[in-house]
Structure formats: structure tokens, C-alpha cells
Amino acid sequence: MTDVTSALAIVVLAAGKGTRMKSDTHKVLHPIAGRPMLDHLLASAEALDPQRRVVVAGHGRDQLEKALQGRADIALQEPQLGTGHAVQMAEQALAGFDGDVLILYGDVPFVRTETMRAMIERLNAPDAPAVVVLGFEPEDTLQYGRVIADHGRILKMVEHKDATEAERACGLCNSGLMAVKGRDLFALLARVGNDNAQGEYYLTDIVNIANADGRICAVTVTDDEHEVQGINSRGELALAERRWQDRRRTQAMVDGATLVAPETVWFSWDTQLGRDVVVEPNVVFGPGVSVADHVVIHAFSHLEGAKVASKADIGPYARLRPGADIREKAKVGNFVEIKNAIMGVGAKANHLSYVGDAEVGAAANLGAGTITCNYNGYFKHKTIIGDRAFIGSNSALIAPVTIGADAIVAAGSAVSRDVAPGELRMVRAEQMVKPGWADQFHDIMRKKKAEKDSSKG
Numbered sequence: 001m002t003d004v005t006s007a008l009a010i011v012v013l014a015a016g017k018g019t020r021m022k023s024d025t026h027k028v029l030h031p032i033a034g035r036p037m038l039d040h041l042l043a044s045a046e047a048l049d050p051q052r053r054v055v056v057a058g059h060g061r062d063q064l065e066k067a068l069q070g071r072a073d074i075a076l077q078e079p080q081l082g083t084g085h086a087v088q089m090a091e092q093a094l095a096g097f098d099g100d101v102l103i104l105y106g107d108v109p110f111v112r113t114e115t116m117r118a119m120i121e122r123l124n125a126p127d128a129p130a131v132v133v134l135g136f137e138p139e140d141t142l143q144y145g146r147v148i149a150d151h152g153r154i155l156k157m158v159e160h161k162d163a164t165e166a167e168r169a170c171g172l173c174n175s176g177l178m179a180v181k182g183r184d185l186f187a188l189l190a191r192v193g194n195d196n197a198q199g200e201y202y203l204t205d206i207v208n209i210a211n212a213d214g215r216i217c218a219v220t221v222t223d224d225e226h227e228v229q230g231i232n233s234r235g236e237l238a239l240a241e242r243r244w245q246d247r248r249r250t251q252a253m254v255d256g257a258t259l260v261a262p263e264t265v266w267f268s269w270d271t272q273l274g275r276d277v278v279v280e281p282n283v284v285f286g287p288g289v290s291v292a293d294h295v296v297i298h299a300f301s302h303l304e305g306a307k308v309a310s311k312a313d314i315g316p317y318a319r320l321r322p323g324a325d326i327r328e329k330a331k332v333g334n335f336v337e338i339k340n341a342i343m344g345v346g347a348k349a350n351h352l353s354y355v356g357d358a359e360v361g362a363a364a365n366l367g368a369g370t371i372t373c374n375y376n377g378y379f380k381h382k383t384i385i386g387d388r389a390f391i392g393s394n395s396a397l398i399a400p401v402t403i404g405a406d407a408i409v410a411a412g413s414a415v416s417r418d419v420a421p422g423e424l425r426m427v428r429a430e431q432m433v434k435p436g437w438a439d440q441f442h443d444i445m446r447k448k449k450a451e452k453d454s455s456k457g
């Protein structure tokens, strides 16, 4: 292993039109596991602590600017004259930079940090290669550029369209990713022409130029062809999602969660699961969910932006929305929606409830159909329910409202004023009681009906 001491810059190419996505959204902003593919890539590169980050953009530059929020410089490539031309556009942003440059593709989002590191280490090896190319050996070489190499030393880079039959027979392909010393990169690029089958400025030509200068160019090969697979269409996007989910499901089980039917559980990039969590079939984790140890998530639940503490019990058919904070041993049952609300330790909402903008105290019990009416069409208000309070079924708690500890709200109440601790509140009309009334009613009515039927003959 070589000690990597040079400063690092990353250049992410993302100026291609992405035509095959047929989308108004920039290709690299399409999410996988709830996170834009560009962010997956940047996160993996971030582990190498780059000093500079440049994204080369063309179409949809505004979208990229908005999504990046200053996390990278943007270099404009207009028009798009090829991968070599694209990297050239980063020259200004990298002015004064004299470290290693790692060239990545925005639509190849799952290159591992280790793979990137291996490229940089190779670049800094004693034989000092001018360019390091990441190669791979796909099952089907398709239209990929070929890397003609001998024992790791590149003899020639050739695009499929420019290649001879003999060159096309070569199974080692160019992933597109490269590592180059900053001081070499732009000098080499300046010498690249576009006299080729596509009339483009090929980045790959810097290898051939350096070779002609007598420099060494090296290829590092990844054994995982999936990590360098590009995403060009919705089909490939779905395939990448599936692969990501499969890896994550396996990891969840390795980490000590039980997935009853792993192929039906959907994770987000940042889902956190504790040990001995049981996830039943058809559960979806949106972004921002953390689940502590010994939680059971029953079938068909949907969680997003939620925190679930240990031994809580969720679902089946529960929906936890952003800001749901489910404390230890709390229970959120079927067809219950929780949004921006705390369910205190051991609190229960077992059936058919909406709990939004609320704080539910420890061991409080919300009966079936309890609704916090948090929105009046203009503003949202808060409902606070004290410890051990009991809310009867089908109650409407009209916020802002506070229910004191140990209070009881009678079933069917619409509560719009605060309830004191220990109080019983019943908000419904007095019951009318008429013994025998129904029997008399039926007698009269049956008689009338019989008279009418007989008069019809």
C-alpha cells in the first residue's frame, strides 16, 4: 500500500443530455433509495476527504446548482463535445490545484470508496503512472471503450466505434473513471483532438498521448461490474434500486434484524435498524427513520422521518410521518397515522387514529378513532395529552387543547377546551330514554302497512 499524501480533487461529469431517461429532472438527481444518485457518489468520494469538488454541468445546470447548495463548484460545458472536453471545463475551477484529480461520472453512482482509493494509490505508486484508468470485465462488452493492456500497463484506449474486430474482442472495458495528477491532466487534455468516429474530444485519448510521450499508464480492475454500471434509463434506474435494496436487506439481517420476507421490505439510504428488530412483510422505510432494538414493525407499515424507541410495536398498516417520535414500549396499531407527535413511553393508539402535532404522555390510551384536529385550514395547533390520560373512542380533540394527566375523555366527545388533570370530560348531548317506545312504534307501523297492503288487493 502506498501512502496517499497528495491533495485530492474530484471532477464529476454530468453534462450529458440523459435523453433516455425522458425526464424533466436531471438524470443524476433521480433518487435511488430516496437519495439522488449524485449524492450517493459524492458521499463515497467524501470519505477520501477531497479538497475540491467540481461538477461539470450542461443541461439542467440550475437544477444541479439548487441540489448541490454549494457542496461543489459547477463548471459549465456548453455545448457537449465529449468526455475530454467536459473535463477541460473544470480547469478554471481547479486553477492553482496541484494534487490528484479523480474523474467520476454522475450517472455511475455506486463506485465504492475502496475502488476510488485503489486508483489514487496506484497513481502515487513508485512507477508514477501519468493516468490510472478503472477497468472492468463485463459479461457483455456492449459499446464500452476497450482497454488494451498488458500486465496492468495500458497499451491503448479505443472506443467501441473506432475499434477493430481484434480490439473489440478484448474483454477489458473502460469504466470511464480515471485518476490523473492535476499538473498532467490539463496539459494532456489540451493536446486531444476530435478526429474519430464520433467527432468528439475523448478523455480516453489522454492515455494514448501520455503513452506516446513514453509515460506509463495503468489500469486498476474492479471485480464488481455492478459498481461501475451507468444509469441511462428508467429500467436501469429500477435495476440499480433493486440491487441497492438487495444489498441493504442482506446487511440488515447481518446486523441482527429479522426480515420475514426480505424481498418485500424497502429501505432508504439512511434507515437505521437496531438488533432484534422484526420487520414483517411489505414494510416501507422512507428517509430519516431510526428504529431501536426489539421493535416489531408489523406488515404493511410505512415509516418516514420517524424515530422508534426500543420495544415499541408498530402496525400492521401504521403510518409514521415526519416528526413521529415513538417512545419505548409505545404501541401504534392498525390504520393509525402519527405526524410530528410524541407517543410517550407505553402510550397506545391501537386503532384508526390520527395524531398530529401532539404530545401524548406516558401510558396514555387513545381509543379507536381518536382524532387530533390540528388544522383549521390556516394554522396548525398542538394537542397535549397528559400521562395515563384515557381518551374514549371516536373523540375529536380540537387543538390547541391540553388534556391533563389521568383525565378521562368520554367516547364520542369533541373537546375544544382544556381538560384538567383527573377530570372526566363528556361532550355529547344528554341521552333520551323511552322504555317500550320502540315496541309501540313497531306495532303501529306494522298495522298501517298491513292495512295498506290489503287495500291494494
Ligand code: UD1
Binding pocket: 013, 014, 015, 016, 017, 056, 077, 079, 080, 081, 082, 083, 084, 085, 086, 105, 106, 107, 143, 144, 145, 146, 159, 173, 174, 175, 176, 201, 202, 203, 204, 230
Ligand atoms: C465513455 C467512455 C468509454 C467508456 C464509457 C463507460 C470516452 C470517450 N468514452 O463512453 O470508453 O467505456 O464511457 O460508460 O470517454 N459527459 C459530459 N459531457 C460530454 C459527454 C459526456 O459531461 O460532452 C458525461 C456524461 O454525462 C456521462 C459521462 O460523461 O456522465 C459519460 O458519457 P457517455 O456519453 O455515457 O460516454 P460514452 O460515450 O458512453
Ligand code: CA
Binding pocket: 230
Ligand atoms: Ca454511458
